[in-house]
Each structure stands twice: as C-alpha cells, then as structure tokens.
Amino acid sequence: MTDPARFAELAEEIAREAGAMLLDKRPARPEVVQTKSSPTDVVTALDRTAEDLIRSRIRAARPHDAILGEEHGTTGDGAVRWIVDPIDGTVNFLYGLPEWSVSIAVEVDGQVVAAVVNVVPRGEVFTASLGNGAWLDGERLHCNTGVPLSQALIGTGFGYQPGRRAVQAEVLAHVLPRVRDVRRGGSCAADLCSVAAGRLDGFYERGPQYWDYAAGGLIATEAGAVIGGLHGKPHSPEMTICAAPGLFEELHDLLAPLNPERDA
Ligand code: IPD
Ligand code: CA
Ligand code: CA
Ligand code: CA
Incomplete structure (x- = not known):
C-alpha cells in the first residue's frame, strides 16, 4: 500500500x-x-x-x-x-x-x-x-488569506527545553504589540490545525519536536498555508512558522531580526 x-x-x-x-x-x-x-x-x-x-x-x-x-x-x-x-x-x-x-x-x-x-x-x-x-x-479546510500582520491572530507555543523561557518572553513582547492578539493553545498539532481551519491566521514556535508538527504541518499546507523556518530553512525544532503566503513572509520578517533561534 x-x-x-x-x-x-x-x-x-x-x-x-x-x-x-x-x-x-x-x-x-x-x-x-x-x-x-x-x-x-x-x-x-x-x-x-x-x-x-x-x-x-x-x-x-x-x-x-x-x-x-x-x-x-x-x-x-x-x-x-x-x-x-x-x-x-x-x-x-x-x-x-x-x-x-x-x-x-x-x-x-x-x-x-x-x-x-x-x-x-x-x-x-x-x-x-x-x-x-x-x-x-x-x-x-482553507486557511485564511489576505490578512495583514497587524490584524492577524497568531498562535504560539513555548517549548519546554531549559533556558528558553526568557528568549520566548522577549520574542513574545516584540510580537504582541504588532498583531491583533496572541493565543497559546498548548497543543502544537491542534494549533496547526487551527491555522488550517482559519481559527488562527498564523503560528510560530521555537522548540517543537518533529512529532509535534509532522501531522499538523501537512494538514496546514494541504489547507493552503506555508510552513517553514527562518531564512529559507525548512521548519524544524529550531523554528516553525506557519501561515498563508504573504502573512508567512510578514511573520518571518518580524521574527528573523530577533534571532529567536539563539540560546537563552
Ligand atoms: C508540547 C505541545 C506544546 C508545545 C511544546 C510541545 P507535549 O507537546 O505541543 O503546545 O508548545 O513545544 O512539547 O509535550 O504536550 O506533547
Ligand atoms: Ca511531551
Ligand atoms: Ca507534543
Ligand atoms: Ca506528547
């Protein structure tokens, strides 16, 4: 089969x-x-x-x-x-x-x-x-399209690896004033499905593991979203960003200068 x-x-x-x-x-x-x-x-x-x-x-x-x-x-x-x-x-x-x-x-x-x-x-x-x-x-399912970053509802997650909380908080402090609002649902797989269903406009997380995003990633991309990492790299435990094309680029450009891949 x-x-x-x-x-x-x-x-x-x-x-x-x-x-x-x-x-x-x-x-x-x-x-x-x-x-x-x-x-x-x-x-x-x-x-x-x-x-x-x-x-x-x-x-x-x-x-x-x-x-x-x-x-x-x-x-x-x-x-x-x-x-x-x-x-x-x-x-x-x-x-x-x-x-x-x-x-x-x-x-x-x-x-x-x-x-x-x-x-x-x-x-x-x-x-x-x-x-x-x-x-x-x-x-x-079809993800939301044509949503500008300033009006986007963005999901995120906070991977549990030690030493990352302070960087996660810094990144969040930068993102929150620039978007409609932020949600931390608590299940990366469900968050990616929410992007697919238009319940979130986009998602980012540093620290998810392959089993967190493998299934949700396909569901989101089959609904029209893009999933990837920073600077053209594929999504990975370092950084996973997911949104419709356009918003994906805006979210990427917001996150990239913060270098959220850095250690604590
Ligand atoms: C966690 C969840 C959470 C994400 C963490 C994951 P687990 O998975 O997906 O939303 O922020 O990075 O580790 O441990 O509950 O299977
Ligand atoms: Ca776990
Ligand atoms: Ca998990
Ligand atoms: Ca688990």
Missing part, C-alpha cells in the same frame, strides 16, 4: 481508537510519572499507554513499518515511518483543559504523505493526505 489516502484512513482509525481510550481512562486528576527536558516537561501514565496502543495497532496492520513516537523513540526502519505524538498537550490533559490531541503522521521516503490530528475533548478529527486537501469531519 502506498496510496496516501489509505494511510490517512488507517491513521484516522488508530487515532480515533486512542482518543476514545484516553477519554475513557483519564482520571479526574492524572498524575505526573516523569519529567523530561525540564521540570515543566511532564509525562503521565496515559501518554505511554496511548503510545503503546497506537504502536500495537500500527504493528498489527503494517508489521514492517518504522515508528517514531515521543515516549518510546524509534523502532524499525524502512521507507514507511509513522510519527506519533500520543498526547500532544500533556499539560492541558493534566489540568483538564480541552485542548489536547492524538497526532499521527505517515512518512514515505522522508516525506509526510498522510496525517491525522484528533482533538479529543472537542471531538474534532482533522485529516489530510498529500495532494488531497485537508479535512475536518468531511468538510474541506
């Missing part, structure tokens, strides 16, 4: 099952079982349970594919690789805020060809496959 649409169907089925399990099993007060890059970078038991479930479903359907997951790293190799974030927005999950998602992307030969982001508490499932557009529950 190499058809992107078929990969998207399988990814959707698995993300729906994982989302249903998480809704069912989420205790009133989930507990932090581990912290990672910093004390604010938390993991709950259900992050691991969800990734285990997703991995077992992928393995059952596609035993020879590679898998990269946030909680359990890389297994296997091969031309097809699944990129899994079992809960994107763990801090929201912990507090019971309704913005967390199950994010699954499928890569073939290094290119993301299929994506699903299940924003579980909202019951919204975003999907895309390469060349076939981005969809929310059967409705085709």
Whole structure:
C-alpha cells in the first residue's frame, strides 16, 4: 500500500481508537510519572499507554513499518515511518483543559504523505493526505488569506527545553504589540490545525519536536498555508512558522531580526 489516502484512513482509525481510550481512562486528576527536558516537561501514565496502543495497532496492520513516537523513540526502519505524538498537550490533559490531541503522521521516503490530528475533548478529527486537501469531519479546510500582520491572530507555543523561557518572553513582547492578539493553545498539532481551519491566521514556535508538527504541518499546507523556518530553512525544532503566503513572509520578517533561534 502506498496510496496516501489509505494511510490517512488507517491513521484516522488508530487515532480515533486512542482518543476514545484516553477519554475513557483519564482520571479526574492524572498524575505526573516523569519529567523530561525540564521540570515543566511532564509525562503521565496515559501518554505511554496511548503510545503503546497506537504502536500495537500500527504493528498489527503494517508489521514492517518504522515508528517514531515521543515516549518510546524509534523502532524499525524502512521507507514507511509513522510519527506519533500520543498526547500532544500533556499539560492541558493534566489540568483538564480541552485542548489536547492524538497526532499521527505517515512518512514515505522522508516525506509526510498522510496525517491525522484528533482533538479529543472537542471531538474534532482533522485529516489530510498529500495532494488531497485537508479535512475536518468531511468538510474541506482553507486557511485564511489576505490578512495583514497587524490584524492577524497568531498562535504560539513555548517549548519546554531549559533556558528558553526568557528568549520566548522577549520574542513574545516584540510580537504582541504588532498583531491583533496572541493565543497559546498548548497543543502544537491542534494549533496547526487551527491555522488550517482559519481559527488562527498564523503560528510560530521555537522548540517543537518533529512529532509535534509532522501531522499538523501537512494538514496546514494541504489547507493552503506555508510552513517553514527562518531564512529559507525548512521548519524544524529550531523554528516553525506557519501561515498563508504573504502573512508567512510578514511573520518571518518580524521574527528573523530577533534571532529567536539563539540560546537563552
Ligand atoms: C508540547 C505541545 C506544546 C508545545 C511544546 C510541545 P507535549 O507537546 O505541543 O503546545 O508548545 O513545544 O512539547 O509535550 O504536550 O506533547
Ligand atoms: Ca511531551
Ligand atoms: Ca507534543
Ligand atoms: Ca506528547
């Protein structure tokens, strides 16, 4: 099987099952079982349970594919690789805020060809496959176009890596007076879907990992947005910017002189 649409169907089925399990099993007060890059970078038991479930479903359907997951790293190799974030927005999950998602992307030969982001508490499932557009529950998505930076609603995220908070705050202080407003949703994957759906005009973050933006990135670009880094570099954990063409350039030019890629 190499058809992107078929990969998207399988990814959707698995993300729906994982989302249903998480809704069912989420205790009133989930507990932090581990912290990672910093004390604010938390993991709950259900992050691991969800990734285990997703991995077992992928393995059952596609035993020879590679898998990269946030909680359990890389297994296997091969031309097809699944990129899994079992809960994107763990801090929201912990507090019971309704913005967390199950994010699954499928890569073939290094290119993301299929994506699903299940924003579980909202019951919204975003999907895309390469060349076939981005969809929310059967409705085709188009990002907002023609919005000038001064009137743009911009999403952002604050990666948890140590030493970055001060730079994030400096960048935010520069951005906030120059745009309509800023939102920090707490799930990078859901933020990118919001760009796709026109609920945000643009998004930037320094520090997201590949599993945070692989699926949401395809959903946003299939909805007409551009995703990239600074100075023509591809988007990466260093910097990810996403918006319709035009606004992308304005947002890039606002961020570039601040050098938000620099260390603390
Ligand atoms: C985090 C979320 C958050 C973003 C962080 C990510 P996690 O993912 O996507 O919005 O700002 O950079 O690490 O840890 O909740 O899966
Ligand atoms: Ca995490
Ligand atoms: Ca994540
Ligand atoms: Ca996660």
